[in-house]
Amino acid sequence: MAAVFLVMLYEYSPLFYISVISLCFVVTAAMVLGWFGFDVPVILRSSDETESVLPVPEKRMVQVTNPFALEMGTSGVASVTEGVSLRPCCLEPCVLSCYWGCGVHALQGALQTHQHGPSRLSTPQQFQEALHFQYHHCQSFHISGEDREEHYSEMPAELRITDFGHLPRERYPLVALLTLAEPEARDTYNIAASVTVVHVPDDKYSLEHV
Structure with missing residues (x-):
């Protein structure tokens, strides 16, 4: 059914056919890269985004009592x-x-x-x-x-x-x-x-x- 639709679309307008195929490719790539909710591979993330995602270590304040004066x-x-x-x-x-x-x-x-x-x-x-x-x-x-x-x-x-x-x-x-x-x-x-x-x-x- 999809093949028949693509053939009819190509016969109607080859330029419009190419545009639709390109749009489908972009949407598929976006889903793979996580733009629509999926996690983005770490290798593709920017350095700024990586720094914001990494947890900030917390240093606990410890009160030390000095018994001498x-x-x-x-x-x-x-x-x-x-x-x-x-x-x-x-x-x-x-x-x-x-x-x-x-x-x-x-x-x-x-x-x-x-x-x-x-x-x-x-x-x-x-x-x-x-x-x-x-x-x-x-x-x-x-x-x-x-x-x-x-x-x-x-x-x-x-x-x-x-x-x-x-x-x-x-x-x-x-x-x-x-x-x-x-x-x-x-x-x-x-x-x-x-x-x-x-x-x-x-x-x-x-x-x-x-």
Whole structure:
């Protein structure tokens, strides 16, 4: 029936016959390419369309709680010879460890060990071992979760240390470490320790020069 119709159409007008055949070819090609609801092969899509179709990855915001906070005390004048007052504000019971005269390279090595080592440095003992005990004096305080008092730390007078030399220095005047005291709390928080370098003035440099 279709063949008879095409023959009659060709006898009527060859030009109109060619137009109808061309239209049928275009419609068939459009259906194949998906213009009428079928999916278009990826190889035929434009780059802009491909980018719009691909799903955008979602990055989930994660809130991390820092259980540590440390402030300089307001009582007295801080110096290497007279000591310094520190006020920790912790959400959990913690340990404040003060390392006087801590080696610069030793501290950098300890921080790299904490970042790239097999386990985190979460106790003062682990931190001291990572420092290879390269400090002049260490003093520790046990802090409760509600403790907001100032804690005074100083080097023993028998060490006879009044300064840490000229810049660039090989030792920090004071490094304050806060760690969680209870083992259960160490698994609760993503932050295992807080390290603060305190530039205490001495006979060689005042605070504004350090």
